[in-house]
Amino acid sequence: MSLETPCIAVCMMDPKTKLCFGCGRTLPEIARWHKMDSAERLALMATLPARLAEAGLQRIEPRPKRA
Template sequence: MSLESPCIAVCVIHPQSGLCYGCGRTLPEIARWHRLASDERRAIMAALPERMAEAGLEPPKPRTDCTS
């Protein structure tokens, strides 16, 4: 994964909002991510928390019950 990626490997698209549950990007954004310039990626990443909040989505919380 790129350091300039919000991906947390929870790749499931919410059917109503069209946003990824894990990162908040849309399918078109995910598909063209590798072709975007760094400033475009950073602009999208800056908008993701508000976008997810408006859609009523929260990124998955890290698991704390792992023993390894």
């Protein structure tokens, strides 16, 4: 994944908060990600860890790749 995306390929949405367990974004944010400029992406990415913590969600870590 690019350095300018929080996506870790764990795409599961929490039904209560509407946040992705993998990255912390909402579906509307994910949908318009490619339309955001670099500054907007980086600003949003800076908020994601706190957003997940405030929602009481634990980020799901990606599975290690098999050899």
